[in-house]
Structure formats: C-alpha cells, structure tokens
Amino acid sequence: MQNPNSGGIASKEELLVQEITDSHVQGVLTKNMAILKTTGEISLFSSKKFKEAMLDRIENGINTFLVDLSSTTHIDSSGLAAFISTQARLFKESQGKIIIYSVPNHLQKIFELTRLDKLIGITIDLDAAIDKAIS
Numbered sequence: 001m002q003n004p005n006s007g008g009i010a011s012k013e014e015l016l017v018q019e020i021t022d023s024h025v026q027g028v029l030t031k032n033m034a035i036l037k038t039t040g041e042i043s044l045f046s047s048k049k050f051k052e053a054m055l056d057r058i059e060n061g062i063n064t065f066l067v068d069l070s071s072t073t074h075i076d077s078s079g080l081a082a083f084i085s086t087q088a089r090l091f092k093e094s095q096g097k098i099i100i101y102s103v104p105n106h107l108q109k110i111f112e113l114t115r116l117d118k119l120i121g122i123t124i125d126l127d128a129a130i131d132k133a134i135s
Helices: 047-059 077-094 105-113 126-134
Strands: 015-019 033-042 064-075 097-101 121-123
Touching (some): 033 047, 064 077, 064 105
Parallel strands (some): 033 064
Antiparallel strands (some): 015 033
16 A cells, blocks of 8 residues: 555555545535545554544544445454444444445455444445435
8 A cells, every 4th residue: 555645655554534525425414424434454553543533523523423444454353342432432422323334345254253243334335324324
C-alpha cells in the first residue's frame, strides 16, 4: 500500500479512517448517523485509532455508524474487540448500532466464524446499510 504522504510503502500500523460526507445518500442520513470508510488493516497496531475515531464521533452525538470495509485488508482480534466494545457502548448509552457494508469475503468469514455477524449488522452495500439503520 502506497503512503501518499511519504512516497513510500505504508507500514502495518497505518490505517486510514475517513468520514464520508459526499455520498449520494447524505440527505437521507439523520444528524446522529455517520458513514466511515476504513483503508488498511484494523489490527493490534491500529485498532486504537479506529476505536478513537468512533468514540470522538459518539461524543459529538453520533449513535449509528455505517462502516465501509471495502478497502480494509485485514482485521484481527484487536480490531474485532474495537467493534464489540463500541457496539456495547452505543447500545447501552443510546440504543445505537454499527452496520458494516461492502465487506470483503475473507473478512465476512471472520465475522461469521466469531459470530459477530449476530451482534453487528452486515449488509452488501451502503443503500442496504441505510435501510437497516433506519428500520
């Protein structure tokens, strides 16, 4: 993975978490919803960054996350723990939720094997994620 800032190869610790604000569905979202896209690995080295990105938004009133994993290459137990703890906090504080979409097959299998697909909503694309979020 190229690091555009350094011109070199990105290290495993690097994870990009960006909020998507130019989506075709922006008008449908409520003020308590955010779309996040992760690029890279959600691992021992980067899971704290991922979790903090969500916690910062929770502090600002977000209680529903739509997370695009299409550019996520790997997730380990630390990354899964970030999802679990954030989902638990969201549900406890505001009946909130995380819905992930565009999940690569190899990551989909991890969510299924760990049965996290029962805790965290998984959909095929952003439109389906929004339908699940507002239902």
